[in-house]
Amino acid sequence: MAxxxxxxxxxxxxxxxxxxxxxxCRSGAVRxxxxxTEGQGRPKVLLVVEENRPYGExxxxxxxxxxxxxxxxxxxxxxxxxxxxxxxxxxxxYLLLTSxxxxxxxxxxxxxxxxxxxxxxxxxxxxxxxxxxGYAESMPGPCHRGDxxxxxxxxxxxxxxxxxxxxxxxxxxxxxxxTSGAFxxxxxxxxxxxxxxxxxxxxxxxxxxxxxxxxxVRNGDTWLRDRxxxxxxxxxxxxxxxTVVVTWDEGGEESNHIPTLVISPHTKHVRSAAxxxxxxxxxxxxxxxxxxxxxxxxxxxxxxxxxRLTA
Numbered sequence: 001m002a003x004x005x006x007x008x009x010x011x012x013x014x015x016x017x018x019x020x021x022x023x024x025c026r027s028g029a030v031r032x033x034x035x036x037t038e039g040q041g042r043p044k045v046l047l048v049v050e051e052n053r054p055y056g057e058x059x060x061x062x063x064x065x066x067x068x069x070x071x072x073x074x075x076x077x078x079x080x081x082x083x084x085x086x087x088x089x090x091x092x093x094y095l096l097l098t099s100x101x102x103x104x105x106x107x108x109x110x111x112x113x114x115x116x117x118x119x120x121x122x123x124x125x126x127x128x129x130x131x132x133x134g135y136a137e138s139m140p141g142p143c144h145r146g147d148x149x150x151x152x153x154x155x156x157x158x159x160x161x162x163x164x165x166x167x168x169x170x171x172x173x174x175x176x177x178x179t180s181g182a183f184x185x186x187x188x189x190x191x192x193x194x195x196x197x198x199x200x201x202x203x204x205x206x207x208x209x210x211x212x213x214x215x216x217v218r219n220g221d222t223w224l225r226d227r228x229x230x231x232x233x234x235x236x237x238x239x240x241x242x243t244v245v246v247t248w249d250e251g252g253e254e255s256n257h258i259p260t261l262v263i264s265p266h267t268k269h270v271r272s273a274a275x276x277x278x279x280x281x282x283x284x285x286x287x288x289x290x291x292x293x294x295x296x297x298x299x300x301x302x303x304x305x306x307x308r309l310t311a
Contacts, residue, residue, distance in 0.1 A: 036131050036186050036193040043288045043311050044242045046196040046231065047281075049097070049155065050220055051090065051207035054251035055080075058259045063217040066225035067246070067261065075262035075270040075307040082249065082256035083277030083296070093249035094157040096278045098122065098197070100295020110153040111145035111160045120157075121195060121282065122164040122171075124291045131193035134158045134172035135183040138201035143168035150201040150211060155249075158197065175199070178226050190235025192242065194289055206248075232263070240265045243288060243309055247281060262307040272306040287311060 038044070055078075058064050059071060084092050084102055091109070092102035099120040125132040134157075138150040145159045158164050158172040175183045175198070186192050202209035206220035224246065236242040244263040251258045260281065262270070279300035286293055287304055288311050303309070 035189075036133065036191040038131050038191060038193045041239075042130070042194065042241065043290075044192055044194055044196070044236055045285045045288055046192060046198065046242060046244045047097075047285065048198040048200070048224070048228075048244070048246045049094070049205075050200065050246065050248045051155070051205040052250055052252070053206050053217065053248050053258065054255060055257045055259050057217060058248075061217060063215050064221040066221050066228075067259075070228070070246070070261055070263060071259070073269065074264070075267040075272070077260040077262070077272050077274070077276050077303070077306075079273050080247070080258055080260040080276045080280075082251065082258055083279050083300075084250075084256070086251065086254060086256045088250075089154075090249045091154040091157075093278060094154065095160070096296070097247075097249075097282055098157050099161070100279060100282055100293075100297045108152075108154045110147055112153075114160055115162055116160045117162050119292075119294055120161045120164060121286065121289075121291065121294070122158050122161060122167070124286070124294070125193075125195045125289065126164070126167050128194075128289075128291065130195075130289075132158075132167070132171055132195040132197070133182070133186070133193045134197045134199065135175040136172070136199040136201075137175045137204065139172075139174040139199075141174070142170065143172040150203055150209065152202060155205065156197070156199045183227075184230070187231055187234045187236070190239070192234075192236045195285070228263075237265070245281065245285075247278075262303065262309070264307065264309055266308045266310060270307055272303075274301065274303075274306055276301060276303055276306075284309065 082093050088106040089108045092105050096102050122132050136156040140148045143159050173182045203212035204220050204223035206216050208216035247260040248258040250256050279296035280303050283297035283300050284303040
């Protein structure tokens with residue numbers, strides 16, 4: 001201690017920092033985001049899922065100029081079907097995409113009501129020694145299980161899976177804004193994880209909500225236009241090992257024919273009329289990441305050859 005019993009300034013500062021941190025912890029504040037440390041040379045996949053638009057409402061639509069530009073520049077699956085009953089809501093699509101099964105679910109209950117056991121792509125990636133991230137716009141806190149204003153749990157599937165819970169609080173995170181936050185930081189610094197699941201909020205997922213204004217499709221298209229160029233200009237994509245996929249959970253009440261765009265450094269001006277589904281997309285992502293094929297992915301056709309994707 002300094003002469004006269006005075007506490008040195010640096011010690012006092014550390015004490016104050018500790019008091020502030022303790023208060024934040026007790027208040028339930030979000031803990032600091034754990035930045036991905038994923039290696040640079042291995043394949044990576046970034047999946048963006050939009051909502052409830054059949055193929056014809058996106059491809060050729062004046063409300064989606066950016067998506068149509070991407071579709072003509074990179075890859076478009078023209079006969080893609082969600083692969084589950086058209087009258088079931090959103091949640092089964094997200095489970096099919098990430099585990100190869102709907103688990104018999106045909107409702108939209110949140111992750112407090114549904115606890116899904118068994119394997120899934122999140123747990124697979126973690127078990128392989130790599131990292132995943134769920135980047136969810138407007139999520140109020142990590143691994144949030146219930147709906148909250150513009151965030152709905154059913155569009156961010158990681159919290160539903162029991163076997164993903166050991167990493168969920170660290171790796172299923174609020175996305176942030178266009179210019180700051182977890183997603184921006186990881187993209188800008190070339191630190192995207194092996195698998196990224198990107199969830200727009202209800203005002204940007206093309207389904208809309210009571211708090212949203214304007215053309216829902218155009219809102220989503222603009223949101224993608226404001227974010228994907230950063231990804232395609234970022235270090236991960238420029239290294240040639242990142243594949244970006246934009247798909248929709250489902251189409252309309254009568255048909256689940258949806259657009260799916262595949263963007264990679266090796267995919268240029270490709271249109272495939274092969275019949276692919278969410279099971280095909282899961283298979284393709286697992287193949288790129290050298291993971292075991294789960295559920296329906298084991299028998300679904302792969303998209304790798306059609307879109308010239310290399311592992």
